[in-house]
Amino acid sequence: MLISTFKGVDGETNNSKSLEYLTRGGFVHKTGSGLYSFTPVGLRVLQKTMGLVRNHMNLVGGQEVLLPTLQPAELWRETGRWDVYKGTMFTLKDGEGKEYCLAPTAEEAMSDMVRTQITSPKQLPAMLYQFGLKYRDETVRSGLLRTREFWMKDGYSFHMDAKNMAEYYQVVRAAYVQIFRALGIDFRAVAADPGEMGGGGSEEFMARSALGNDQFWFCSENSCLFGAYLDKKPDACPSCGNAVVKAPGVEIGHIFQLGTRYSQQMGLTVDGGDSRPVTMQMGCYGIGVGRIMQVVIDQHHDGRGPIWPEVIAPFTDVIIPTNMRDQTLVAAAERVYSALLLHKDPLLDNRLDITAGEKFAVADLLGVPRKVIIGPRSFAQGNIEIELRTGKKSTIGLEDFIAACSMEAHPAVV
Numbered sequence: 001m002l003i004s005t006f007k008g009v010d011g012e013t014n015n016s017k018s019l020e021y022l023t024r025g026g027f028v029h030k031t032g033s034g035l036y037s038f039t040p041v042g043l044r045v046l047q048k049t050m051g052l053v054r055n056h057m058n059l060v061g062g063q064e065v066l067l068p069t070l071q072p073a074e075l076w077r078e079t080g081r082w083d084v085y086k087g088t089m090f091t092l093k094d095g096e097g098k099e100y101c102l103a104p105t106a107e108e109a110m111s112d113m114v115r116t117q118i119t120s121p122k123q124l125p126a127m128l129y130q131f132g133l134k135y136r137d138e139t140v141r142s143g144l145l146r147t148r149e150f151w152m153k154d155g156y157s158f159h160m161d162a163k164n165m166a167e168y169y170q171v172v173r174a175a176y177v178q179i180f181r182a183l184g185i186d187f188r189a190v191a192a193d194p195g196e197m198g199g200g201g202s203e204e205f206m207a208r209s210a211l212g213n214d215q216f217w218f219c220s221e222n223s224c225l226f227g228a229y230l231d232k233k234p235d236a237c238p239s240c241g242n243a244v245v246k247a248p249g250v251e252i253g254h255i256f257q258l259g260t261r262y263s264q265q266m267g268l269t270v271d272g273g274d275s276r277p278v279t280m281q282m283g284c285y286g287i288g289v290g291r292i293m294q295v296v297i298d299q300h301h302d303g304r305g306p307i308w309p310e311v312i313a314p315f316t317d318v319i320i321p322t323n324m325r326d327q328t329l330v331a332a333a334e335r336v337y338s339a340l341l342l343h344k345d346p347l348l349d350n351r352l353d354i355t356a357g358e359k360f361a362v363a364d365l366l367g368v369p370r371k372v373i374i375g376p377r378s379f380a381q382g383n384i385e386i387e388l389r390t391g392k393k394s395t396i397g398l399e400d401f402i403a404a405c406s407m408e409a410h411p412a413v414v
């Protein structure tokens with residue numbers, strides 16, 4: 001396992017603790033301006049974020065697909081967006097002069113696939129989603145918050161009528177709330193202007209964060225979803241009546257009721273009976289899966305590093321034998337590691353030339369939720385120590401711990 005954490009801070013963290021910890025924790029490597037590589041630990045966090053989102057998309061009936069990132073200009077000309085996106089879209093030509101773009105979004109490519117794949121009303125409603133790289137030629141900002149290449153989950157739903165589309169939009173909205181709550185993100189849903197995406201209703205999910213450039217009105221009650229753009233000046237939260245506070249926010253998701261904005265232009269129809277074609281209604285649902293890890297660190301860290309929720313932590317547990325020369329401790333650590341592998345995602349830090357103190361610091365910088373510490377004093381009593389990332393400590397018998405690991409997904413810890 002390649003783990004490279006760094007003591008120093010590079011020159012570009014701009015007083016942002018989240019970017020400092022992304023860099024010092026060795027989660028990302030800056031390859032170029034607005035271009036980041038994910039290291040082994042960084043990719044673990046990204047993939048676990050995608051896994052959580054994937055589970056929730058499947059729960060609302062989604063089916064995963066994969067569209068090309070390199071897309072022909074003709075598709076974008078069908079909706080008139082080849083010109084709309086000029087300046088923010090990376091474009092290129094092949095050897096024969098044919099024009100392409102690196103996709104900034106994928107309504108056209110998805111619609112193109114659906115118009116040949118969905119031809120019968122029996123196939124509706126349908127929800128198709130992907131995890132794909134997106135490209136935008138924009139001013140880069142603060143680490144993963146705005147990059148030129150970034151990972152998105154983009155989902156698209158297709159329906160026979162507007163009522164069904166509007167109902168399904170609420171189902172996906174509820175799934176988004178569950179996803180962001182599972183990530184421990186403090187967020188609100190803000191009614192938005194659909195902009196160049198077109199269509200009807202649209203909401204942005206905004207994480208409360210000093211990293212944000214824009215200010216919003218947020219309901220002061222954490223369990224309430226209400227948020228609004230500053231120009232709307234609510235006296236109190238229209239949803240729960242509590243006070244509203246002005247705060248900066250970072251967009252983490254955006255959902256749209258597109259209606260027939262794309263399906264009309266791209267000819268997405270099914271037979272509505274009597275050979276009468278019905279134009280499909282569309283919804284569109286994005287999550288910035290790449291930037292989420294920085295937003296989570298921004299909201300959850302202390303002086304030692306990030307504090308990940310277990311669901312996206314690079315490892316659930318770090319096992320640290322405090323003396324690598326004591327073979328009984330090492331053997332016990334290996335038993336604990338094997339036991340945890342059944343239901344968890346543990347890391348055994350068995351590096352020889354690193355002190356236990358340094359291993360604790362690295363575990364904190366990686367933000368791992370639990371340390372399992374195997375030291376000579378407690379081991380002499382048959383015990384190991386569990387220390388949560390939040391600082392809480394407890395002692396448990398080695399055999400009890402191993403038995404608990406084999407029996408349940410969450411061993412009897414603290």
Ligand SMILES: [Zn+2]
Binds near residue numbers: 220238239241
């Ligand atoms: Zn409220």
